[in-house]
Amino acid sequence: MNGAPGPCNDWRAQLQADFSSPFAPVFGGTFPLACGERTWSVSVLDHATYFGAVFRALWKNVDGTWAGKVRDGTTPPDARRIAVNYSPPLAEVIRDINKFSNNVMARQVFLTLGTDESGRGATNERSARVVKEWLAGRAISMPELVLDNGSGLSRIERVTAAGMARLLVAAFEGPLMPEFMGSLPLVNVDGLTRARSTAAGSAHIKSGSLVDVRSEAGYVRSSRGKRYVLVVFVNHPQAANAQSFLDFILDWLYLNG
Numbered sequence: 443m444n445g446a447p448g449p450c451n452d453w454r455a456q457l458q459a460d461f462s463s464p465f466a467p468v469f470g471g472t473f474p475l476a477c478g479e480r481t482w483s484v485s486v487l488d489h490a491t492y493f494g495a496v497f498r499a500l501w502k503n504v505d506g507t508w509a510g511k512v513r514d515g516t517t518p519p520d521a522r523r524i525a526v527n528y529s530p531p532l533a534e535v536i537r538d539i540n541k542f543s544n545n546v547m548a549r550q551v552f553l554t555l556g557t558d559e560s561g562r563g564a565t566n567e568r569s570a571r572v573v574k575e576w577l578a579g580r581a582i583s584m585p586e587l588v589l590d591n592g593s594g595l596s597r598i599e600r601v602t603a604a605g606m607a608r609l610l611v612a613a614f615e616g617p618l619m620p621e622f623m624g625s626l627p628l629v630n631v632d633g634l635t636r637a638r639s640t641a642a643g644s645a646h647i648k649s650g651s652l653v654d655v656r657s658e659a660g661y662v663r664s665s666r667g668k669r670y671v672l673v674v675f676v677n678h679p680q681a682a683n684a685q686s687f688l689d690f691i692l693d694w695l696y697l698n699g
Contacts, residue, residue: 447474447475447476448474448476449474449476449683449685449686450474450476450477450478450685451474451682451683451685452651452653452682453473453474453477453480454482454651455471455653455682456471456472456473456474457469457471457472457473458470458471459471459484461484461486464486464487464491467486481542483542483543483544483545483546483547485545485546489514490512490513490514491512493512494511494512497512532551533618533621533625535547535551536551536621536622536625537621537624537625539551539625540625540626540627540633540648541625541626541627541632541633542633543648543649543650545593545594545595546593548592548593548594549591549592549593551592552566552569552589552591552592552593553565553566553569553592554569555569555572555573556568556569556570556571556572566589566590566591566592569589569592570589570590573587573589574587577609580612582608582609582612583605583608584601584602584605584608584609585605586600586601586602586605587600587601587605588600588601594650595652597652603673603674603675606659606673607659607671607673610659610660610661610671610673611671614661614669614671623646623661624646626646626647626648626660626661627646627647627648627649628643628645628646629641629642629643629644629645629646629647629692630642630643631643640693640696640697641662641692641693641695641696644662644663644664644665644696645660645661645662645663645672645692645696646660646661647659647660647661647662647672647692648660649688651681653682654677654678654679654681654682655675655676655677655681656675656676656681656682656684656685656688657673657674657675657676658672658673658674658688658692659671659672659673659674660672662692662695662696662699663696664695664696664697664698664699665696665697665699666699668699670695670699672691672692672695674688674691676688
């Protein structure tokens with residue numbers, strides 16, 4: 443893999459990553475030098491393999507030995523709890539998801555929404571229904587919303603720019619606004635946002651990308667001190683070339699809002 447000239451567009455696709463051998467991934471493409479340092483969170487192991495590897499390593503660290511294997515099944519009624527691990531506060535989890543575009547964590551939070559006291563396993567359908575009920579209970583109109591796996595890595599999921607804007611306005615007016623806004627990447631300061639000259643430090647923007655898709659959404663504080671919601675979706679075969687357009691819209695809103 444070599445560094446390549448040119449703009450930082452769809453750098454993940456250019457890497458030509460092959461994860462078919464999860465313990466020995468192969469990268470056969472190029473990486474644009476303009477991208478600088480990037481982080482890509484990837485889940486390459488299935489659940490049983492990942493759990494087995496982590497358990498074996500942790501058990502070995504406390505001088506234990508284990509020659510067994512992980513298998514899926516139902517917890518027997520006489521099972522004995524040997525340890526409890528508590529999750530970090532939700533605000534910290536959401537911050538890690540949004541700052542670093544962690545799709546695996548986003549999907550776990552989505553599935554958690556669909557759990558209930560009966561102990562049934564979570565499903566995408568149940569989690570999607572919980573989200574729709576939450577929106578309806580707060581009179582946030584998003585009739586076009588389609589949720590598939592909760593991470594955004596789906597060709598089925600749908601949302602309009604207007605619907606996303608209404609959600610961001612409601613979030614800004616809600617009691618958890620500081621935690622939510624603080625979870626979004628601050629342009630040219632943290633997260634995965636690339637350097638922008640004029641709006642640096644004045645916009646909390648979450649970007650997203652798929653093949654033929656580019657997007658950004660969040661909050662912009664203009665040079666005049668007024669706060670705006672910004673939502674831009676680009677769905678087009680040439681979407682990988684839209685970054686300069688997205689930068690222009692952000693800068694224009696910052697300078698002229």
